[in-house]
Amino acid sequence: MAPIPTPPAEPQDSPDRYVGLAxxxxxxxxxxxxxxxxxxxxxxxxxxxxxxxGRLNFEVEKGLVTRSWKG
Structure with a gap:
């Protein structure tokens, strides 16, 4: 049986830090x-x-990040 793959590491980074940025x-x-x-x-x-x-999602309105979340 093949080994279960290890998911990619996720950065220790807060999604909140991106809100308000271009x-x-x-x-x-x-x-x-x-x-x-x-x-x-x-x-x-x-x-x-x-x-x-390892995925970061941005909700963008008028060129600015208004919301950010992992996954």
Whole structure:
């Protein structure tokens, strides 16, 4: 039987630190801090509820991050 894969490590970083930043700057900082996937979404976007370790989600309105969460 194949071994169970180890999920990627998640940065020790608070999603709250990105709220209020310009979307491009927030994405750049998130990648520099080790997030493997950064996803920008419009307000109210329909998304799946699956949790993906190493992913940081941004809700972006008028070019600014208004909400940020892991997974």
């Amino acid at each position: 979307a491009e700057a927030a994405e750049r900082q998130a990648r520099e801090r080790g997030w493997s996937t950064v996803r920008s979404l419009p307000p109210g976007a329909i998304i799946t509820m699956e949790y993906l370790a």
